[in-house]
Amino acid sequence: MxxxxxxxxxxxxxxxxxxxxxxxxxxxxxxxxxxxxxxxxxxxxxxxxxxxxxxxxxxxxxxxxxxxxxxWIFGAYKPDCAGCHADDFEPNNHKKYENPDTFYSVSELRDCSGACHLYEDSSMTTIKKSQRGEHQPRDSSF
Ligand code: HEC
Ligand code: HEC
Ligand code: HEC
Ligand code: HEC
Incomplete structure (x- = not known):
């Protein structure tokens, strides 16, 4: 039926x-x-x-x-995670490279689940800390 x-x-x-x-x-x-x-x-x-x-x-x-x-609360980021979660983003917790300390933007990390490596310096050739897939939808918090 x-x-x-x-x-x-x-x-x-x-x-x-x-x-x-x-x-x-x-x-x-x-x-x-x-x-x-x-x-x-x-x-x-x-x-x-x-x-x-x-x-x-x-x-x-x-x-x-x-x-x-x-x-879509943040329509500019649709259909990525940030389309609903842009206001959960904490720039100070997302360092991009050191010397001098520089941080990712919400737009760069809009899929929340991709790569967010920390690099040695602004040339971004050497990864200091490898990070990927930090956030998944089933997690209880970011
Ligand atoms: C030939 C008519 C008919 C068709 C087709 C039909 N139903 Fe029903 N269904 C009934 C009747 C009559 C009842 C019992 C009276 C009522 O709930 O209005 C009922 C009851 C139900 C109930 C309540 C069950 C309970 O015990 O509380 C559900 C849920 C339900 N139907 C879902 C479906 C779904 C999903 C489909 C499609 C896959 C479907 N029905 C197709 C006639 C039909
Ligand atoms: C896209 C999903 C979706 C479809 C399709 C759908 N429903 Fe529902 N239905 C829901 C949701 C969501 C609820 C709310 C459930 C709750 O309150 O926990 C609900 C609740 C109900 C309830 C109330 C249940 C209760 O007692 O709280 C009834 C009756 C019902 N639907 C009948 C139907 C019938 C009849 C159809 C087809 C003609 C249908 N629904 C199609 C999603 C759907
Ligand atoms: C985490 C967010 C989220 C939750 C929770 C969610 N949806 Fe959706 N839903 C979406 C998104 C995103 C789309 C696609 C919208 C678009 O294409 O713009 C969608 C689309 C739909 C569609 C349109 C058909 C389709 O497949 O695109 C229906 C129907 C629907 N959802 C029903 C439900 C029902 C029923 C529930 C609860 C059982 C639910 N959704 C829970 C995010 C969600
Ligand atoms: C269509 C809107 C929508 C999209 C897209 C979406 N989410 Fe969510 N998400 C929600 C809502 C609504 C909640 C529950 C309320 C809240 O915490 O904001 C939630 C909750 C969460 C939570 C739990 C947060 C907490 O603190 O309780 C995590 C983790 C999460 N989502 C991750 C993701 C990830 C990762 C993606 C991308 C893969 C994603 N979400 C995409 C709507 C969405």
Whole structure:
């Protein structure tokens, strides 16, 4: 019966979406199973999706309008992590090279998960400390 749920679940023949339901055009079984309506599991396919976060991050944290549209708080950095997390960036913790101390910008590290090596000096030829993949979406903090 995949894909045909809404032929019955339209609020007349059988239980339909409550009025305050997450606004979506997708079929019920993209998110629900026949067992109950309370558990919701959606597999994102959009290339803009950053990957699953910890379970404390719910749909509405990212879909603030209760619709399938996403709230990109820092649209200039979409679809990178910084598109939602630019204000979590602490420049002083992201040194780029020494002699003199110079720091990465949020724009340079906008994917949060890439390389952020510390170099010896401004020529950036010698890595003093190798760093990569420091942050993952499932981490409990940055
Ligand atoms: C032929 C009509 C029909 C189709 C198609 C159908 N259902 Fe139902 N479903 C019902 C009826 C009737 C009930 C029980 C009365 C009600 O909940 O309105 C029900 C109940 C449910 C319940 C509540 C279960 C419970 O025990 O609380 C869920 C969840 C559900 N259906 C999900 C789905 C999903 C998901 C699909 C699509 C894969 C689907 N249904 C397809 C008719 C249908
Ligand atoms: C894109 C995902 C998505 C689709 C598609 C979807 N829903 Fe939902 N649904 C949700 C979310 C999210 C909730 C809120 C769950 C919560 O409150 O914990 C929800 C909640 C519900 C609830 C209330 C559950 C409760 O008792 O709190 C019902 C009933 C429901 N959906 C019915 C439907 C029906 C009928 C369809 C298809 C016509 C449908 N949904 C399609 C995501 C979806
Ligand atoms: C960490 C943030 C985040 C969380 C949590 C999240 N989403 Fe999304 N969602 C996204 C992003 C990013 C997109 C893609 C938006 C774009 O393309 O601009 C998206 C897209 C969608 C779409 C559109 C279809 C698609 O695949 O692109 C639906 C439907 C959706 N999400 C439902 C949900 C539901 C239901 C939940 C909770 C079970 C949820 N999302 C949780 C970030 C999130
Ligand atoms: C569409 C928006 C969105 C995108 C893109 C996104 N996140 Fe998140 N993320 C959130 C939201 C919302 C939360 C929960 C609230 C918060 O802490 O800001 C969160 C929480 C987190 C947390 C837990 C933070 C804490 O202090 O509790 C980490 C770690 C995290 N995200 C990492 C990432 C990484 C790494 C990426 C890129 C691969 C990413 N996120 C992309 C929306 C997003």
């Amino acid at each position: 995949n894909g045909s749920c809404s032929s019955c679940h339209n609020g007349t023949t059988a239980t339909g979406k409550p009025a305050n339901h997450f606004a979506t055009t997708l079929q019920c079984d993209e998110c629900h199973t026949i067992n109950n309506w309370t558990s919701v599991d959606f597999n994102h396919s959009s290339p803009s999706y950053p990957g699953d976060h910890s379970s404390s991050v719910t749909c509405l944290h990212c879909h603030q309008g209760n619709t399938q549209t996403v709230t």
